[in-house]
Amino acid sequence: xxxxxxxxxxxxxxxxxxxxxxxxxxxxxxxxxxxxxxMVKPFVTGRLSLSVRDMPDGAEGDTLCLEFEAGVVTDAxxxxxxxxxxxxxxxxxxSYQDWMSMLDGYDVGKMVMYRKLMLExxxxxxxxxxxxxxxxxxxxxxxxxxxxFDAVPA
Amino acid sequence: MTMTDDRIDxxxxxxxxxxxxxxxxxxxxxxxxxxxxxxxxLDLYDRYLRQRWNVNDLDFTQDxxxxxxxxxxxxxxxxxxxxxxFHHGERQVEAELAPLFFGIPEDYKVFLTSHLEDEARxxxxxxxxxxDVVGLEGDGIMDVLDGSWGYIQETFxxxxxxxxxxxxxxxxxxxxxxxxxxxxxxxxIWIEGVLALSVMxxxxxxxxxxxxxxxxxxxxxxxxxxxxxxxxxGMRFVRQLLDEDPSYVTDIxxxxxTLLTMGAARSGYxxxxxxxxxxxxxxxxxxxQLHKKLAxxxxxxxxxxxxxxxxxxxxxxxx
Ligand SMILES: [Fe+2]
Ligand SMILES: [Fe+2]
Numbered sequence: 001x002x003x004x005x006x007x008x009x010x011x012x013x014x015x016x017x018x019x020x021x022x023x024x025x026x027x028x029x030x031x032x033x034x035x036x037x038x039m040v041k042p043f044v045t046g047r048l049s050l051s052v053r054d055m056p057d058g059a060e061g062d063t064l065c066l067e068f069e070a071g072v073v074t075d076a077x078x079x080x081x082x083x084x085x086x087x088x089x090x091x092x093x094x095s096y097q098d099w100m101s102m103l104d105g106y107d108v109g110k111m112v113m114y115r116k117l118m119l120e121x122x123x124x125x126x127x128x129x130x131x132x133x134x135x136x137x138x139x140x141x142x143x144x145x146x147x148x149f150d151a152v153p154a
Numbered sequence: 155m156t157m158t159d160d161r162i163d164x165x166x167x168x169x170x171x172x173x174x175x176x177x178x179x180x181x182x183x184x185x186x187x188x189x190x191x192x193x194x195x196l197d198l199y200d201r202y203l204r205q206r207w208n209v210n211d212l213d214f215t216q217d218x219x220x221x222x223x224x225x226x227x228x229x230x231x232x233x234x235x236x237x238x239x240f241h242h243g244e245r246q247v248e249a250e251l252a253p254l255f256f257g258i259p260e261d262y263k264v265f266l267t268s269h270l271e272d273e274a275r276x277x278x279x280x281x282x283x284x285x286d287v288v289g290l291e292g293d294g295i296m297d298v299l300d301g302s303w304g305y306i307q308e309t310f311x312x313x314x315x316x317x318x319x320x321x322x323x324x325x326x327x328x329x330x331x332x333x334x335x336x337x338x339x340x341x342x343i344w345i346e347g348v349l350a351l352s353v354m355x356x357x358x359x360x361x362x363x364x365x366x367x368x369x370x371x372x373x374x375x376x377x378x379x380x381x382x383x384x385x386x387x388g389m390r391f392v393r394q395l396l397d398e399d400p401s402y403v404t405d406i407x408x409x410x411x412t413l414l415t416m417g418a419a420r421s422g423y424x425x426x427x428x429x430x431x432x433x434x435x436x437x438x439x440x441x442x443q444l445h446k447k448l449a450x451x452x453x454x455x456x457x458x459x460x461x462x463x464x465x466x467x468x469x470x471x472x473x
Binding site: 020029030032036039107109110112113114115118119124125126127128129130131132135146 | 246303306308309310312314315316318319320322323331336408409411412415416418419420421422423468
């Protein structure tokens, strides 16, 4: 299993996001919903960074950088937030603990609605226009198994 | 339709018990007044002091019996898929209101304290309904909310997630009037003015027509009367911002563009039929409610937004 916030994990996230949804997920929602996702996809271009504010020591980085081209992830890397932020259209950040509960299955809609992830860079209206594209992306990330760090930083 | 003065008086003066016998359609009409007649913030505060109700005066004993005996699985399920949008919606509009307080006019601050108290009471009203009638259990407000989350449409997180993130923007920059306008468009025009006032009608008409859930009918009709004050206060604020600088209308349109794009998505079917409704009827209500709110502030929709509005799938929620 790849470690959370490792290059290998980022590559698995990329593959998962680009093949999302699987048959089971697709069947759980109306065709209309996936049509809507296809409608907004062409407008999703640029970098989304997903960051952990208090990443425990030992990880490759604290931020997952996803480069999008019309809704397709073309590159996925792990780096330091300082390096990722300037070139990002949007940056979402949350605590290590909240990231862990998401990887553990916490509802991705609640991750947004309860601001477990906050938009720390980017225009809010532009971010929400393809809102469900992002919640599906979070669900794809959530479904990639990851080895996590035991030590929750003080 | 314009309301006669005696119908306005009835809605305006009735106490909690009386609201149990007031027609919900009269209360919904009561929201809409022309721009020139929008009440002042302190008048709305005065109205709050007279119309305030005690959520603990409601007795849900008969509702619990109706829920078990007079309703069936279909009607209970349809009811929950709509009421849960309010259960969560009321909590969201309660928890997300505070940052607006800093940058608004002095008199609006006084009224906003009452708006916040109303939303807390609406949250408790649904908490009581889910505990005493539906039978959910939990240690606190969030526990019971978690219990009804499964009934929420996935698209709920569109408008309410946007509100949560705009709240955070406003917390960081509370005097920014563009942000205030985007926030008021999401909160007072769309969530309260369109979603809540359209969707409220469904469960309330059902309770009225099928003669069930009397405490729910009473409390939620009182909630609707409270919403009339929130929407009128919000429309006054929007009007005031537009008077200062008419170019803020761009913020209204931009926000609606995002809301209407999200509003075209739906992830699952909602069966309205057991409650005597259809999706087309709800959709028509949405369009009508948005036009009425915009008329209250003297704003029209560009053609692309009119077209998007006609494609909106109802989000079953409100605050
Ligand atoms: Fe309200
Ligand atoms: Fe409310």
